[in-house]
Amino acid sequence: MSQQILILSQSHLEGTTDHVCQWLHHLQIPYLRLNGEDLFRLQHLSDLPGNAGVSTVWYRRKISSFPAKYTLKQPDFSTQYTLKRFLVDEFNGLHSFLFYSIDRHKWLNDPISEDYLNKLHVLALARQCGINTPFTDVVTSKTAIAQLLDSYPELIVKPLSECIFLEDTEGGRYKMLTETISKENLRTVPEQFFPSLIQEKITKKFEIRTFYLDGDCYSMAIFSQNNRKTKDDFRNYDHQRPNRTVPYQLPADLASKLDQLMKSLRFKTGSIDLMVDMQGNYHFLEINPEGQFGMVSYPCNYYLEKKLAQWLSKQHSHEKEICQ
Amino acid sequence: MSLLCDLQMRKFYHLPNDTTEVLLFLQQHTIEECIAHYGEDNREAITGYLDFLISKELGFTDQQLLPELTALDLSWDRYSDITNVIIEYNENIDYSSAFFRQLFDLHIQGLEIRCYESISLDQLRGLLDVFNGTTMRFIKLVLPYSNALDLPAMDKFVKAYPPVKSLLLHSAPEDKQEKIFEGTVPVTFFTRPINSCLGCGEIRSNYFVSNMELFTESQHFNTCLNRKLSIDAAGYVRNCPSMREHFGHVNHTALQEVLDNQAFQRYGKIRKEEIATCKDCEFRHVCTDCRAYVEDPQDIYSRPLKCGYDPYTNTWEDWTEHPLKQSAIALYGLEKTIR
Numbered sequence: 001m002s003q004q005i006l007i008l009s010q011s012h013l014e015g016t017t018d019h020v021c022q023w024l025h026h027l028q029i030p031y032l033r034l035n036g037e038d039l040f041r042l043q044h045l046s047d048l049p050g051n052a053g054v055s056t057v058w059y060r061r062k063i064s065s066f067p068a069k070y071t072l073k074q075p076d077f078s079t080q081y082t083l084k085r086f087l088v089d090e091f092n093g094l095h096s097f098l099f100y101s102i103d104r105h106k107w108l109n110d111p112i113s114e115d116y117l118n119k120l121h122v123l124a125l126a127r128q129c130g131i132n133t134p135f136t137d138v139v140t141s142k143t144a145i146a147q148l149l150d151s152y153p154e155l156i157v158k159p160l161s162e163c164i165f166l167e168d169t170e171g172g173r174y175k176m177l178t179e180t181i182s183k184e185n186l187r188t189v190p191e192q193f194f195p196s197l198i199q200e201k202i203t204k205k206f207e208i209r210t211f212y213l214d215g216d217c218y219s220m221a222i223f224s225q226n227n228r229k230t231k232d233d234f235r236n237y238d239h240q241r242p243n244r245t246v247p248y249q250l251p252a253d254l255a256s257k258l259d260q261l262m263k264s265l266r267f268k269t270g271s272i273d274l275m276v277d278m279q280g281n282y283h284f285l286e287i288n289p290e291g292q293f294g295m296v297s298y299p300c301n302y303y304l305e306k307k308l309a310q311w312l313s314k315q316h317s318h319e320k321e322i323c324q
Numbered sequence: 325m326s327l328l329c330d331l332q333m334r335k336f337y338h339l340p341n342d343t344t345e346v347l348l349f350l351q352q353h354t355i356e357e358c359i360a361h362y363g364e365d366n367r368e369a370i371t372g373y374l375d376f377l378i379s380k381e382l383g384f385t386d387q388q389l390l391p392e393l394t395a396l397d398l399s400w401d402r403y404s405d406i407t408n409v410i411i412e413y414n415e416n417i418d419y420s421s422a423f424f425r426q427l428f429d430l431h432i433q434g435l436e437i438r439c440y441e442s443i444s445l446d447q448l449r450g451l452l453d454v455f456n457g458t459t460m461r462f463i464k465l466v467l468p469y470s471n472a473l474d475l476p477a478m479d480k481f482v483k484a485y486p487p488v489k490s491l492l493l494h495s496a497p498e499d500k501q502e503k504i505f506e507g508t509v510p511v512t513f514f515t516r517p518i519n520s521c522l523g524c525g526e527i528r529s530n531y532f533v534s535n536m537e538l539f540t541e542s543q544h545f546n547t548c549l550n551r552k553l554s555i556d557a558a559g560y561v562r563n564c565p566s567m568r569e570h571f572g573h574v575n576h577t578a579l580q581e582v583l584d585n586q587a588f589q590r591y592g593k594i595r596k597e598e599i600a601t602c603k604d605c606e607f608r609h610v611c612t613d614c615r616a617y618v619e620d621p622q623d624i625y626s627r628p629l630k631c632g633y634d635p636y637t638n639t640w641e642d643w644t645e646h647p648l649k650q651s652a653i654a655l656y657g658l659e660k661t662i663r
Contacts, residue, residue, distance in 0.1 A: 019403070022431050022459070026403035205386070221393065223384070244381060245332065249394045280388065299332060301397050301536060 003055035003320060005031040005312050008098070010064035011038070016294045016305065017060050023309035029316065036063025039094060050101065055319035056312055057107045059114065060290060062095055106319065108312075110266040114289045119160055119197070122265070122287055129261045131254070131284045134275075135200040142189045145181060145198065154182045154201035202283050208248055208274040211293040211304055212262055213311060217255045218304060220296045221248040221276075247300040254282055262287075269308070271296070325638050327606040329534040330382060331396075336534040336610055337380070343373050354389065400540040402551060404431040405583055412521065412557040412565050413439045415447065417574065420454045423561075426579040427553070428458040435487075438466040438565070440519045440557070445472065445481060452485050463487045466518060469496035478511060479504040494518035521556075521565035522661045525614035527631035529640070532610040539609045542596060548613040550592035553582070563591050566616030591615050594624065601627040605635035619648070621655050629653070 005024065009017040017033065024031045032049060042048070070087060072079055099111040123133050135152060138160070139145060148155060156178050163176040180201055181189060210219040223244040250258070258272060271291025275283045297304035326344035328337040339347075346369075350358050355374065359367050377383040409432050411419070418424075437451065452463070465488060467473065473493065482488045482505050489509055496513035503510055516523075541547055549563045556562055560570035561582050571582045582588050594615065596608035600623075605611070613628060620626035629652050632643035643649055644662045653659060 018459075022403040025431070026405075241381070242332070247394050247396055249392050251392065298536065301399065301540060303399070303401060306401060306403070 002030075003053055003316070005029065005316050006049050006054045006057045006102070007031055007033045008057065008059045008061070008095075009033060009035055010061040011035040013064050014061055016292060019294070019305035020058075020309050020312075023306045024312070027309060027313060029309065029313045031312070036061070036091070036095060037067050039063075039091070040067050042094075045097075048098065048101070051103055051106075054102050054106060056315040057098075057102055057111075058308070058312060059107060059109065059111050063091065066091070106315075108268050108315075109270065109289050113266055117265075117287070117289060119286055122261075123284075125264055126261055126284045129257045129264070131257050131261065132282055133284045134202055136197065137199075138195050138197055140192060140195050142186065142191050142193075145189055146186060148198070149181070149183055149186065152200040154180055155198045156180055156201045157196050157198050160195075160197045202275050202277050204275045205278050205280070206276055208250070208276060208282075209291075209296050210250065210258065210272040210274065211291075211296045211302070212258065212267075212270050212272055213304070213307060214268045215259055217250050217258060217272075218293075218296060218300065218302045218307075219248040219250050220245050220300050245295075245299040247302070251282075258284075265289075325606050325635075327610065328382070329539060329610060330380070331534060331536045331539055333381075334533070334535050335380075336532070338606070346370055346373055347377075352389075355385070398540050398543045400544050402433075404433070405551060406430050406432055406553045407551045408432065408434040408436075409552070410436045410438065410554040410565055412555065413437055413443065413451070414557045414559065415443075417555070417559050419451055421574060423574040423577065423579055424454065428455060428460065430579075431459045433460065434462040434464070435460055436464045436466065438518070438521075439468065442468050442470055445477065448481070449484075452488070455487070460487050462489050464490040464492070466492045466494065468517070469493040469513065475502060475504055475511070482509050492518075520661075521616075522656070522658055524564075524566050525617045525628060525630045527611060527614065527628050527633065529607075529633075531612055532607055533612075534610045538612075542609040542611075544595065546592050546594045546613060546615060547611070548591075548615050549594075552592070563588065564616055566614075567591075568616075591624070599625055599627055601635065605633065607633065607635075617652070617656055617658070619652055621652055629656070 007017060007021065021031065021033055034049065066087065070083070072083055096111070096115070099107075099115075104110060120136070120138070123136055126133050137144075137148065139148070145155065158178045159176065166174040166176070168174070181198070207222040207224065208219050209222060210217045212218075223246075262268070262270060262272075265287070267287070267289050270287045270289040271293060272287050273285040275285060277283065293304045296302065326339045326341050328339050328344070328347075330336065346358065346362065349361065353361070355370070359370055362370060374383075374385070378385070406427065409427065435455065448465070448467075455463070463485070478491060482491075491509065491511045492514060493511065494514045495517040496515055498513060499515050500513045501510065502513070538547055541550060545551075549567075552563065554562045554565045554567075555574055556565045556570070559574045561572055561574060561577060562570050569587065571577065571585055571588050596602045596605075596611075596613065599613070602608050602611070602613070614630060615624065615628075617629040618624065618626045619629050629649055630643055632641045632646070633639075634641065644653070653662070
């Protein structure tokens with residue numbers, strides 16, 4: 001049975017998948033792109049790609065949005081939300097079957113580790129690999145924060161999980177971003193609160209976004225410090241004065257420690273966020289195994305979409321040899 | 325002079341070579357070393373250069389050299405054998421034929437449709453529908469001005485065809501620039517008629533573009549013709565409508581034959597570094613070049629005919645008046661177009 005590369009993605013808002021597929025097409029490498037949306041036209045479970053027909057898997061995205069709206073006959077707000085959660089779980093129940101039905105070694109990244117990646121665990125692993133990380137804690141009280149502010153003049157608070165977007169009843173959209181806490185605004189912090197991740201605030205010279213692919217690091221420096229709007233978080237983007245983004249070469253010892261970290265997570269690819277402080281020290285922040293790399297690829301002229309296509313092709317030939 | 329290109333912000337700065345020399349020296353040396361090297365007398369000039377760089381956000385100062393800020397990789401590649409297409413529209417050509425289907429299966433990114441004669445919106449719709457469902461991201465329309473093409477009509481039209489990102493209306497009553505589709509689609513009104521490709525190939529400073537795509541492609545290939553293909557009004561396949569050679573007719577030629585033809589591919593490989601005069605020009609990697617009209621029609625490595633810039637004196641002159649260009653102007657039959 002002939003094997004092909006399997007790409008799990010979504011049907012739209014995924015320029016990176018489109019580009020990689022166009023490179024595969026151009027390089028004449030057979031691939032199958034399965035978007036989450038396609039599962040809504042599945043006739044039988046047996047129509048899913050099976051282990052025998054798949055040489056290697058790139059798990060990029062699950063789905064953008066369900067192709068149809070599902071409602072209860074008598075909706076109210078809380079049941080509507082519960083239903084939405086339930087449908088997401090139902091979808092995941094089907095989608096993640098692939099994680100088990102296709103041999104684990106064929107996946108670019110271990111899909112289960114990827115879906116359940118834990119920030120605190122990644123920080124702990126990074127420290128074990130000898131990578132410098134900002135002081136990190138999880139606290140629930142203002143007094144704990146006040147004490148920490150004695151050692152660190154400024155702290156930041158950010159989610160333990162992922163940032164979310166919120167919508168109000170008028171349709172206004174709010175982005176969740178990193179916030180700074182200092183002695184000046186400590187009074188706005190409640191006495192007790194939900195367990196929250198805090199980190200020492202690093203005064204950055206610049207940020208680094210590294211795309212990692214099977215041992216190689218492709219890095220970009222992001223200069224946002226001049227730009228007040230993006231001081232805490234470069235995602236708070238300024239379209240008039242965009243951040244300067246330029247190619248960057250990580251020191252070899254840091255690159256090899258990051259390689260060790262990625263290998264210990266069984267990830268062959270991912271985006272790594274780092275920060276360089278005013279003294280030139282590196283601080284590891286986090287890994288996004290499915291992070292956008294188009295934003296690194298284009299400004300640095302790295303052709304990462306092509307490199308990934310070539311990598312998939314190499315894996316594909318390798319797997320074919322084993323099968324024969 | 326030299327050119328400092330900011331590929332990210334899409335800007336460029338024309339600098340004296342002395343300034344460039346200092347900036348290149350600073351790649352490996354500290355500011356104080358630089359001042360020591362060029363002498364204390366030049367301190368003010370050097371700090372002036374640095375202030376300029378910082379004010380344009382082209383650099384910053386630090387306590388140490390940062391060798392980790394590596395040079396940009398200037399390689400270039402695309403996932404399609406043809407990236408840009410020009411079609412000289414002719415209502416008698418079938419744009420849904422096999423040749424065009426094969427062509428647009430190549431993931432063409434940009435398409436220019438030139439209409440010298442008037443065309444109705446219905447005809448235009450019929451033509452654009454052919455490209456529906458392709459990955460085309462950018463279509464430019466060149467059309468003769470007509471009363472039916474008022475701004476609201478064009479606005480409605482481009483909203484129905486989102487890949488249409490730019491319009492040029494020739495033979496218009498006045499020269500002006502408008503924008504439609506919430507300001508995203510420029511419409512240029514141009515008083516002169518465009519009734520053939522003879523007017524093409526002008527080199528002007530306002531055509532210069534400083535961006536990653538052009539700058540990197542220009543290091544390796546000819547930015548005018550590399551991976552570009554045209555179908556002229558008679559249906560002949562060419563590198564560009566203005567090029568003399570053709571590579572067969574769309575009705576009788578398979579696309580692959582054209583792509584495999586060494587003669588079709590040869591112009592795309594001519595780099596600026598190989599072209600007389602251009603090889604010394606500071607604008608060479610922001611310029612579009614032209615291989616169809618060259619100063620010496622016998623020599624494909626001669627400079628574009630329609631360029632009036634002299635990189636040795638840094639002056640622009642009217643190329644149409646240049647005595648050395650008159651024989652080429654006559655040979656290409658450009659007299660009527662330029663006077």
